[in-house]
Amino acid sequence: MVTIESSIKVRLVKIGELAKLTGCSVQSIRHYEKEKLLATLRRSDGNFRLYDSATVDQLKFIKHCRSLDLSLAEIRQLIALNQQPGMGCEDVNRMIDSHIEQVALRINELQDLQDKLMALRTSCASQSTVKECGILQTLSVSRK
Amino acid sequence: MVTIESSIKVRLVKIGELAKLTGCSVQSIRHYEKEKLLATLRRSDGNFRLYDSATVDQLKFIKHCRSLDLSLAEIRQLIALNQQPGMGCEDVNRMIDSHIEQVALRINELQDLQDKLMALRTSCASQSTVKECGILQTLSVSRK
DNA sequence: CTTAAACTCTATGGTAACTATAGAGTCAAG
């Protein structure tokens, strides 16, 4: 923790403490900076990154988005939108809708996969040899 | 297509035709070779890869496995097992079981995600501005 | 004041399973 004198006193934290405050890793934070999701406004004399509490909140926002599996590109877009408070939010809605759709698609794919895997699994009688293993035999036959 | 004279005549295909026969991309095939899943037994005088029908089958096996989302490492293991016909096939069963479990876990994760996304989506009244968008507001609040 | 632990810096390489180039060489038909 570092306290800097200017017109106001601001509590600044180094990257390790920011990581603890938000539950992000230090590498992630540097990565977000490289990807322009998070700015480092100050550096110490020795070139250490210093963050204020607004940045802590910004990173929490990012983390929240990531927990919903939004991509860094999508988060970047949300941040940009957030800076246009007067605009309509249809783009936000569209993004979330499309995300929901992607997730639904993926769930369906995986469910199909699961069904196929279960079917495959039943083709082996547990006490079999490799030569007679129904799983390997099934895998060797191509499907249409 | 190339026909080579040895003790037997063998029909050999180049990589492009192998790709068509199996539905794999040419790059995938070369990638599988680099990853030791598929051997190139012959080359033309000009160094083109030439494949026989056994290799076509081998690639179909790989493709079938990939359609079940088995990793290349797992497929490599299955191929190795296939070459030990006398052994018990418990390892095969274990691999499929563990795969099924992974897929189930992933489905659950995605379902959780889906629920959160739907809840988030309801927080926006469609005709809103960015400043008042419930989605952005929700994302700005960290959860415990 | 000095030293050592703990922290941070940049840069680089790795992950998985490919896709997409670039630039050069090969093959098959006309």
Added chain:
DNA sequence: CTTGACTCTATAGTTACCATAGAGTTTAAG
């Protein structure tokens, strides 16, 4: 024998990081 289609190797890019190396900084204790 030319030309277009094909193939070759090598390299970079994809995604969101993690891991490491080697160097410098900070801070607390001695």
